[in-house]
Amino acid sequence: MAELEEMEAQSFREEARAWLKANFPPSLTNAPSIHFVSDRHAAESNADWCLWRQRMAEKRWGVPTWEQRYGGAGLTQAHGKIIGQELAAIGGFNPIRSYGTMMLGPTLLEYGSEEQKREHLPFIATNERRWCQGFSEPGAGSDLASLQTKCIDMGDHWLVSGQKIWTSGADQADWCFALVRTDTSRKQGGISFLLIDMKSEGVEARPIVLISGSTHFCEVFFNDVKVPKGNLVGQVNQGWAIAKRLLQYERDSLSDVKAEITPLAPLAHQYCGTDVMGRIDNPDLRARMVRNAMRHEAYLATVSRLAREAKSGGPGYGVSALKNLWSGIIQDRAELLIELMGANGLGWSGEHYTDAEREATRAWLHSKAFSIYGGSYEIQNNITAKRTLELPA
Amino acid sequence: MAELEEMEAQSFREEARAWLKANFPPSLTNAPSIHFVSDRHAAESNADWCLWRQRMAEKRWGVPTWEQRYGGAGLTQAHGKIIGQELAAIGGFNPIRSYGTMMLGPTLLEYGSEEQKREHLPFIATNERRWCQGFSEPGAGSDLASLQTKCIDMGDHWLVSGQKIWTSGADQADWCFALVRTDTSRKQGGISFLLIDMKSEGVEARPIVLISGSTHFCEVFFNDVKVPKGNLVGQVNQGWAIAKRLLQYERDSLSDVKAEITPLAPLAHQYCGTDVMGRIDNPDLRARMVRNAMRHEAYLATVSRLAREAKSGGPGYGVSALKNLWSGIIQDRAELLIELMGANGLGWSGEHYTDAEREATRAWLHSKAFSIYGGSYEIQNNITAKRTLELPA
């Protein structure tokens, strides 16, 4: 039995390898795929990306394990894994990967009505329809459940009014999955999960300029927006449970990111020089770089270990602790990189700084978000203390 | 006017210098004076110490600013300061300094009855009567006000039953100032401040063995101990305010301790060797030593600065933050010292370790108490947050 499976897997692997080789555009090898997830314009103005997206959509391998009626290929987890491995082996990426496949898709599969699944999943499966997440509000950051965006039952439709913030890519999105308040008398128990067409009248998305110069995040205003009754996912006032589940998927995909581990040592030798013993000529910086690099190694070993230990594909154990380790290590690394670049690591623009220097500066500024978004450092510590360590409230 | 004062001060300084020179036993120069405060046996078995104590007691300069009727010399703060400076200048110390002069004395001066002052202060002023502090209990550590030692009004006396812990030198003390519960219906408002003769029937002090091997701290058991009515300080159930004031005096005297700043660098060169550039040949340890030494310097500069800034002699501003800086710096330093000694910094006894090595090991173990006693690190942070920074409860 196991042997048969093994043979079947091997033959599927060969098939996948051949198809990917024939269809993945070589120009995209080792391309910054996450960039295409967050920047629709960059993706859609790249002809090879469009071609690759279309081929994968037709092959249905962007979401290989989804059922065929929802746009997937109906394959097993094992097959899906093989596709991912073969894709990685040639420096490729999945052009269908999006907030839709990572967050909304799994959630709809679990909580959506049959109608909702048929309406939305096929467009996620082809990455034609981009989604954004309307959760946070100006007064509801870490305390998400205190959100105030009103949603009133008008009989034949919902009427939505309020403001969201930190909505990634809202200005490029077609649809938004949002948390709205359908009952003001209860906190968590008064929240519903709603799908909103961004083209609806009364929706406005305004990009926010971040300290890194990025304008990826938006404020979204809902001014008396009419939403069809059928766009509510699950039951009225039961959106909190759905949101928590979705946030687990988000945390999973965050902790999934294998941070680059390009060693900083060669750069440090270049910028700081080398002492007579061959060491980076800045003892204090060197000591901190070594400690960070060792933690980074141990962190990657931890990701591998927990992945091996995880029995099922569901959200794992200790994810909150992992996220705090990750954000801390990556933030320290970003600080160390600009520090070793010295005065050259502080430029915003202009030819007096190299591309790599300017990128390091922006990446450092961007990294400050890692301990804020997706559940702040403090919230993650609360979760670890309460859920994992079972300390009392 | 100011000039006259200045002249008078100068002449007093000369007088003090002459007297101290004639009377301070040279054998005690730069002796570990704190040792004599905490170890009565070590003090009283040293003939020169006894002589010095007696001379200072007769001169009344142990507590120069106390009134004469209480055993002091009735001098001004300025005169007292001059005595201290001249004493320090010849490597001397005040043999009268004790828990009595540092904590109970100032408290009795503020809250004691005239009778209590006359009964106790003169014996503190000569350091004939040693005191211990009966505050903490097994169930009342950081939360001191939850103490349970019962004190019942029996008409002509108080009856005390309960257990104290962490009582410094209780086995060597003549008297104890204790917090007792006179009302079980209120927390802080049910505490009284009582003076107890350690020779009373029913008092038992048992030394506790600490991780450093020290037996300085004791458990004290009160088994139906009869205490005269006149031994209550202040009013019944008003002991908490007195205790808080006394703890401020304690914190002041703690933050007052100017920690030794013998540089560790020469020792590190000796134990770890020197690299070709003349640096301590252990880059990671060196980096941590440098950081600790710099913090230590900045800490000493802070103590000087705050002393200059303090207008009055009262408990200063930000003492809790200072105590946490101090305990952290001293603990790190103690760790670094045993770390640089390597395998030789881990001995308990025996000639295979030098005296300095064994002392370093014990001092390291002892240092762990600095962030626990006298208000734990956590409690000090709470105090800074609430009192100094005025953050809400």
Next chain:
Amino acid sequence: MLNEEQRMLKDMAAEWVHDRLPVTALRSFYGHDGGGRPDAEGFDPEAWAEMAQMGWAGILVPEAHGGSDFGYRGMGLVLEELGRTLGTSPLLSSGLVAASALRLGGTEAQQARWLPGIADGSAIGTLAAEEGAQHGREDVALAATAAGGGWVLNGVKRPVQDGMAATFAIVTARTGGAPGDRDGITLFLVEGGASGLSREALDQIDARRPAFFRFDNVAVGADAVLGEAGKGADLLDRLFDLAAVGIAAEMLGNACQAFDTTLDYLKTRVQFGAIIGSFQALQHRAAEMFGELQLARSAVEAALDAIDADDTALPALASLAKATVGETLHGISSQMVQLHGGIGMTHEHDAGLYLKRARVAAQCYGSTAWHRERWARLNGY
């Protein structure tokens, strides 16, 4: 402890900075995308004229040359107040560094020529002594060749603080030896308009726009030498130490205000139905930051006093001050962003401006790591 005059100066500076150079003043030098505005000089000339008028530019200039000779502690007080609001001006470059250079190494003619202008703000001096990414006092490569009784300079300097607006610069050049040698370093006083000197602005994250100087056969006279030719290393060390203490004072102001702003936020922001400043984890973090600020202040004030007292321990104290405040500001500016959460990540909020300035200041005149190592060597580690 401040004397009466110092306290008055501090109060005046605090009030003027608050009114005239609030954080919004710095914001006007930023472009919409968060970079420096290409047309901005990095400071407001009118505000600078007012500062000079109040006598701040001349705090370190002798009275005979139109200054008040008020001392470094006084200068530190003004810099600290400017640091609170991230107020920009050439005060440090000109009023502290260039004025000190002239006092310590200038001939009578040089002093008479430049000090009055520094004091009244009409001249702006600066130090052009860095060439590489990392601070290296002896790593001078810019070449000065003797020619016709004077010198000809070739090479580059970057970053030159306030270099776009500078009337003159103290330039380090190599008249002998090789980069890394202490011998052979000479300091020259070069006018901004010198023929062959070109300047370009560096677009830095703090919107200050220091300069890139290119020397292409810049000819100067023998009287342009500051101090002794070939023996400038000691004077340069001294100038860098003074500059480090000056910027440390400014950084102390940055850190104090970053802390105060954050503390205010902790006292007002509500989450989970509570003021977030009531959460113990944040309270303890605030308490620890408060403690670190105490260390930073003590180190900075000790260094300023050491300059005024002509204390020989200045090199170690300067490094202690720069490194201590550097570490403190690093931590507090990062926490300022973290504790403000999402809003702290936006360009619209002040937190990012403090964060950016903190990293630039940390690199100026020797980084935290550089000064730690320097302190370590001075103390036998």
Next chain:
Amino acid sequence: MLNEEQRMLKDMAAEWVHDRLPVTALRSFYGHDGGGRPDAEGFDPEAWAEMAQMGWAGILVPEAHGGSDFGYRGMGLVLEELGRTLGTSPLLSSGLVAASALRLGGTEAQQARWLPGIADGSAIGTLAAEEGAQHGREDVALAATAAGGGWVLNGVKRPVQDGMAATFAIVTARTGGAPGDRDGITLFLVEGGASGLSREALDQIDARRPAFFRFDNVAVGADAVLGEAGKGADLLDRLFDLAAVGIAAEMLGNACQAFDTTLDYLKTRVQFGAIIGSFQALQHRAAEMFGELQLARSAVEAALDAIDADDTALPALASLAKATVGETLHGISSQMVQLHGGIGMTHEHDAGLYLKRARVAAQCYGSTAWHRERWARLNGY
């Protein structure tokens, strides 16, 4: 991931250690004042016999010599469980280090002579390779002089782990070159009863009592050489790396139990009318310690697996493991005392025992700082 046999071994070890070597067992080796009991050997011979009987001493001994050849991961599991209760035994010195030395460098005759005894516990081997306060692999001064076809050894070794009870020791000696040289290091197998070898116990804070060895004209035959004369540095490096990984596994157990005990205390101790584990500052500290423990476990397991897989990255992974768990245990053992408050300061409580063992283990087979520097050099920093 453990296989079925490994899981069974782990469960068995956990149960046995819990029953047979709880922390009270270690406490019996301490004198009343907190020092080591002068008459104690530092471990319980009966418990050691049981461990051997269960096959643990022979986990790394080939089946042909009476062992199970079960691999380093398996050995690590047992060491980790022993670490949980601070259980003492010569398992690491003999079953891991000495057994590995014989496997990697021993002749057939040496293996046949000693491995069966290691496996059944009747022989106890150890490594005698340290001489100074700080770990220095090439700092071998003990002299071996060729004489009459054999060698004569003169010098000292300290500390020798489990040296008082050792039947034999792998001793590093210098047959050429000077201390610090890699060339000229030779490993000798010396019996505990050799004439001219004297041993004294070191009274260490963890009550383990390692030994001080003095070699006074100790004569050994040519067949006492392990590996090649003068070329022992590589084998020694390997042994030290294996030993470092072994003690890292034990330290992981120390840290896990120190954390668990502290967590239990946080869940039961009441102050200010609340369980102290409900205070957010302590919750966050616990959460951070939990995260550090994850890193430590991953580093230790990766190193154990690397040995079994004969991975050439072992030197770096061994240093990563030892340094990572060293830092984690340092922090957790300190917090164990701090969070227990006064009671944690008493000899009566377990916290002090974990603290003391943590510092001793941190120094064994190269300190945290030593392994950081080693990792740095291997990785080009």
